[in-house]
Amino acid sequence: MSMQIDEDQLEIIQEFVTESRDMIEQLEPAIIELGQNSDSEVMNAIFRLFHSMKGSAGFLEFDHLTRVAHAAENLLDLIRNNEIELVPNHVTLLCDACDFAKEALEMVESDFTDESMGTAADGMAENLHQAIELAKGVETDSAVEPGANSPATSEAGIKPEPEGAADELPELEITDEMRQSFVQEGNELLQSAELGLLAWGENPEDNEAIGDIFRQIHSFKGNCGFFGFAQIEKLSHQMENILDRVKSGSQLAVDNPADQLLATLDILQQGVNNIADGKGDSITNLDQHLADLNALVAPLLGDFLVEEGVQESAIAEAVETQKKPVGEILVQQGAASLDQVDNALKKQQEKLQKAKTEAKPVSRTKTPAKRQDIRVELGKLDSLINLIGELVIAENMLINNPDLKGLELENFNKAGQHLSKLVRELQEMAMTIRMIPVSGLFRRMIRLVHDISVKAGKKVDLELIGEETEMDKTVIETITDPLVHLLRNSLDHGLEPPDERLAAGKSEKGTVKLSASHEEGEVWVTIEDNGRGLNKEKILEKAISKGLIEGDGSDMTDKQINNLIFAPGFSTAAQITDISGRGVGMDVVKKNLEKIKGKIDVSSTPGQGSKITLRIPLTLAIIDGMIVRVGTTTCIVPTLSILEAFRPEMTQITITPEGEELARVRENFFPIIRLHDILGKEPDSKELSDGILIVLEYQENRFCLFLDEILGQQQTVIKGLSDFIGNVPGVSGCTILGDGGVSLILDVGTLVESVDNKNDKAKFKE
Amino acid sequence: MADHTTMTTMDNEDTQKDKYLTFHLAGEDYGIEIQFVIEIIGIQAITEVPDMPTFIRGVINLRGKVIPVMDVRARFGLEDRAYDDRTCIIVVNIDGTEVGLVVDEVSEVADIPEVNVEPPPKTGRSAEGSYIQGMGKINTDVKILLDVHKLLFSGEMQEIAENMEED
Numbered sequence: 001m002s003m004q005i006d007e008d009q010l011e012i013i014q015e016f017v018t019e020s021r022d023m024i025e026q027l028e029p030a031i032i033e034l035g036q037n038s039d040s041e042v043m044n045a046i047f048r049l050f051h052s053m054k055g056s057a058g059f060l061e062f063d064h065l066t067r068v069a070h071a072a073e074n075l076l077d078l079i080r081n082n083e084i085e086l087v088p089n090h091v092t093l094l095c096d097a098c099d100f101a102k103e104a105l106e107m108v109e110s111d112f113t114d115e116s117m118g119t120a121a122d123g124m125a126e127n128l129h130q131a132i133e134l135a136k137g138v139e140t141d142s143a144v145e146p147g148a149n150s151p152a153t154s155e156a157g158i159k160p161e162p163e164g165a166a167d168e169l170p171e172l173e174i175t176d177e178m179r180q181s182f183v184q185e186g187n188e189l190l191q192s193a194e195l196g197l198l199a200w201g202e203n204p205e206d207n208e209a210i211g212d213i214f215r216q217i218h219s220f221k222g223n224c225g226f227f228g229f230a231q232i233e234k235l236s237h238q239m240e241n242i243l244d245r246v247k248s249g250s251q252l253a254v255d256n257p258a259d260q261l262l263a264t265l266d267i268l269q270q271g272v273n274n275i276a277d278g279k280g281d282s283i284t285n286l287d288q289h290l291a292d293l294n295a296l297v298a299p300l301l302g303d304f305l306v307e308e309g310v311q312e313s314a315i316a317e318a319v320e321t322q323k324k325p326v327g328e329i330l331v332q333q334g335a336a337s338l339d340q341v342d343n344a345l346k347k348q349q350e351k352l353q354k355a356k357t358e359a360k361p362v363s364r365t366k367t368p369a370k371r372q373d374i375r376v377e378l379g380k381l382d383s384l385i386n387l388i389g390e391l392v393i394a395e396n397m398l399i400n401n402p403d404l405k406g407l408e409l410e411n412f413n414k415a416g417q418h419l420s421k422l423v424r425e426l427q428e429m430a431m432t433i434r435m436i437p438v439s440g441l442f443r444r445m446i447r448l449v450h451d452i453s454v455k456a457g458k459k460v461d462l463e464l465i466g467e468e469t470e471m472d473k474t475v476i477e478t479i480t481d482p483l484v485h486l487l488r489n490s491l492d493h494g495l496e497p498p499d500e501r502l503a504a505g506k507s508e509k510g511t512v513k514l515s516a517s518h519e520e521g522e523v524w525v526t527i528e529d530n531g532r533g534l535n536k537e538k539i540l541e542k543a544i545s546k547g548l549i550e551g552d553g554s555d556m557t558d559k560q561i562n563n564l565i566f567a568p569g570f571s572t573a574a575q576i577t578d579i580s581g582r583g584v585g586m587d588v589v590k591k592n593l594e595k596i597k598g599k600i601d602v603s604s605t606p607g608q609g610s611k612i613t614l615r616i617p618l619t620l621a622i623i624d625g626m627i628v629r630v631g632t633t634t635c636i637v638p639t640l641s642i643l644e645a646f647r648p649e650m651t652q653i654t655i656t657p658e659g660e661e662l663a664r665v666r667e668n669f670f671p672i673i674r675l676h677d678i679l680g681k682e683p684d685s686k687e688l689s690d691g692i693l694i695v696l697e698y699q700e701n702r703f704c705l706f707l708d709e710i711l712g713q714q715q716t717v718i719k720g721l722s723d724f725i726g727n728v729p730g731v732s733g734c735t736i737l738g739d740g741g742v743s744l745i746l747d748v749g750t751l752v753e754s755v756d757n758k759n760d761k762a763k764f765k766e
Numbered sequence: 767m768a769d770h771t772t773m774t775t776m777d778n779e780d781t782q783k784d785k786y787l788t789f790h791l792a793g794e795d796y797g798i799e800i801q802f803v804i805e806i807i808g809i810q811a812i813t814e815v816p817d818m819p820t821f822i823r824g825v826i827n828l829r830g831k832v833i834p835v836m837d838v839r840a841r842f843g844l845e846d847r848a849y850d851d852r853t854c855i856i857v858v859n860i861d862g863t864e865v866g867l868v869v870d871e872v873s874e875v876a877d878i879p880e881v882n883v884e885p886p887p888k889t890g891r892s893a894e895g896s897y898i899q900g901m902g903k904i905n906t907d908v909k910i911l912l913d914v915h916k917l918l919f920s921g922e923m924q925e926i927a928e929n930m931e932e933d
Contacts, residue, residue, distance in 0.1 A: 742813040
């Protein structure tokens with residue numbers, strides 16, 4: 001393609017890149033699944049994905065990508081037809097093909113061409129071909145059809161398998177299920193093509209619309225070819241040709257080609273309906289329809305005709321005729337009477353109606369109601385959510401306006417309540433907009449687990465549970481890396497090699513469970529393996545030698561010991577191999593989790609495996625907050641961290657020789673942090689017995705916060721403190737209260753650390 | 767396309783060129799380039815933020831946006847003065863960072879052509895010396911023209927930023 005990229009093309013290419021990425025994301029897990037059990041459904045799904053990718057890439061003239069996709073398709077086709085057997089090597093090869101495609105897409109995204117991928121593509125395609133040859137050589141000693149794996153393809157060769165090979169292959173058996181999915185997909189494609197055509201008919205200048213229609217029809221044609229519905233394929237191919245002409249800017253013979261194209265679409269739809277009814281794909285008057293379509297490009301056809309010696313006037317007449325509906329032409333030609341045509345039209349209508357009503361339920365029973373998604377730029381969503389946050393604040397300011405104090409305003413209050421309700425709903429809706437299921441993230445792990453298990457020579461079953469659980473998109477992005485690290489650890493160090501497992505009386509195959517669920521107002525993502533578990537002795541040993549803990553650690557709970565693996569300094573590679581592994585990248589896990597205010601729980605039974613739970617707050621934008629007061633200042637404490645609140649009595653307070661204040665709550669002693677010290681404020685009273693202590697918990701650490709008064713509870717829209725100010729210890733952000741004032745949100749995590757630091761410093765000074 | 771945008775920004779710069787918002791602070795007149803100024807608001811409730819340099823007074827709510835507020839008096843190490851109804855907050859925006867500057871009193875927007883701007887005095891050993899961009903002359907008056915970027919980011923604020931990066 002001469003690379004003059006205009007904006008339209010750019011958009012198409014970008015769309016292609018996103019689409020293809022989605023496809024690859026679906027491809028990878030499917031390929032792995034195929035490796036485990038060669039299910040024909042999965043096979044076909046993979047085949048279709050490669051095929052679609054090839055189609056789109058071909059359309060955009062990304063030749064290298066097309067070539068590789070085609071080679072993969074060839075391989076798949078042979079496997080599908082049981083001509084060659086699937087070997088693990090094929091799975092790896094297909095995965096490599098995905099990798100290649102990813103790389104190529106990146107190239108396309110930045111340079112708008114995949115030209116630089118030439119060598120890689122050659123290698124990849126060559127590998128695939130070799131795999132085919134090799135497998136074929138093994139399978140059949142006799143004549144191998146060289147044509148079957150020839151890399152030479154043209155757009156016309158969209159049919160997955162060259163005809164030549166067909167006679168020695170068993171005919172592809174089309175199951176009912178396959179037919180139904182073809183019908184469903186066909187219906188969808190034709191419908192969107194129809195919508196596109198209608199839009200284009202109104203605005204013929206819209207080249208992008210034509211591009212869209214072209215792709216729909218192209219995919220449709222591909223599907224037809226794949227199923228061997230030759231007649232529909234022929235017609236859609238013809239239609240594609242015409243669209244291609246339109247796309248390249250050549251004039252059509254008629255003023256409004258959209259109508260004729262729509263008519264063709266109807267015929268195609270009819271064909272699909274016929275297939276849905278199990279009647280095969282024959283189209284009556286196929287030749288006539290083809291001719292009709294051909295007439296659309298009359299100028300070119302005319303040239304041919306003139307060459308053939310046809311008089312130009314005759315051609316002009318034919319063109320004129322072409323503007324009329326099919327029926328009318330037939331009447332004019334005397335090939336049909338007016339009545340016949342009318343009847344035919346009526347029948348066609350009835351048939352269409354009937355077929356449509358019949359076809360719908362079929363497709364519905366096959367697949368659950370399809371989600372309709374639109375792609376929206378994330379920035380737009382974010383500003384929408386920000387605006388709604390503003391709205392919540394504005395509503396608060398309005399309803400609790402100080403000017404209204406002491407007024408009896410019945411109607412105002414009613415309207416206000418209504419407004420509050422709507423705002424609340426809007427807010428909830430906005431939160432769900434950003435939520436996406438974790439399935440995408442989980443499915444990406446399938447590939448990872450496959451790769452690692454192959455490399456490490458271990459046998460692993462990955463179980464995915466709760467894929468439909470929804471999480472904030474940002475959160476999902478943030479936990480991707482931690483999940484990778486944790487899984488890698490589980491596989492690399494947690495699970496034993498097969499022989500060791502057998503020796504330990506376990507099944508040869510290890511299991512890693514990846515699950516997500518909603519618990520206690522949080523999302524829990526759990527990685528559980530049935531490997532050898534954490535080695536406590538070694539962790540302790542290491543921790544003691546590193547000076548991370550004092551004493552011999554005999555007073556530590558299992559949980560505390562397990563949590564040591566997240567301690568800084570515990571995570572350099574050399575140490576990790578010593579302590580049964582865990583630790584690589586654990587700092588990444590911890591840092592990323594902290595970013596989203598998440599917590600980590602580790603539990604492990606020696607010899608039975610370990611379980612790591614990531615506990616992540618549902619949303620980052622709004623929290624339940626307790627409004628507290630010290631002197632004239634109000635602050636917000638996240639309600640989730642609060643265990644209890646009480647007014648202490650002096651008998652409950654103990655002061656250590658170092659001057660540290662401890663509060664006894666039942667059997668436990670917790671250090672006391674004075675909020676007024678942190679904020680540098682003057683409290684009502686410095687006497688502990690005059691104020692309130694609230695017990696806060698953060699990752700197993702508990703402490704008491706001393707303050708004057710609890711004012712109430714409120715849904716709090718979190719706002720970051722300005723970048724200008726940066727990170728403030730003890731403060732995670734701020735919010736705007738009903739009266740318009742700004743209130744700080746306390747960060748329980750850093751408050752805990754400030755207690756620790758104070759202790760450390762005290763110790764250091766000694 | 768590209769030419770067009772540069773033209774418009776140039777137009778903007780042209781209309782804002784040589785224009786300074788002047789304000790009063792402890793008996794002196796200061797000016798900052800008008801292109802950085804977003805708006806001027808009256809003094810309002812400031813929420814203190816712990817662990818900040820003294821001249822960062824805290825944060826305010828500017829129509830739903832939370833922006834930090836710097837007391838320019840404190841920034842220059844001048845004596846504190848109680849806020850009154852003439853005290854103003856000038857909201858400036860530098861590279862997307864919005865900050866409020868507390869000043870005693872805002873005067874006017876003045877035109878000071880480049881020829882009337884003298885380079886800053888070299889001797890300046892005082893803290894404020896480094897924030898000066900030049901001395902602007904209007905007839906007999908002298909306005910101290912401040913470098914907003916340095917005012918916001920040099921010294922302690924720079925350290926804070928660096929500390930953040932280390933984190």
